[in-house]
Amino acid sequence: MNWKNIFAEASFGNEVVKTGNDxxxxxxxxxxxxxxxxxxxxxxxxxxxxxxxxxxxYERS
Incomplete structure (x- = not known):
């Protein structure tokens, strides 16, 4: 299993959520x-x- 690819995909997903918050x-x-x-x-x-x-x-005057 390649852990680097899993972390890269997880980080990219978080960036998309932050953009939605903006x-x-x-x-x-x-x-x-x-x-x-x-x-x-x-x-x-x-x-x-x-x-x-x-x-x-004016009416009072």
Missing amino acids: YARTGNDCARNGNADERSGNNYERNGNTDAINGND
Whole structure:
């Protein structure tokens, strides 16, 4: 039995699994970017609420 070939195949298999993990991490980064975009949308909604408050002040005047 040639032990060197067995170890070489086992090492190569581990490298393939590590590459798969890198792809998973990249997917997580994309999800984080999506969350940042949603937060920006929430900021725009807050600005809209501020405009409504200013409108109430004009009515009081």
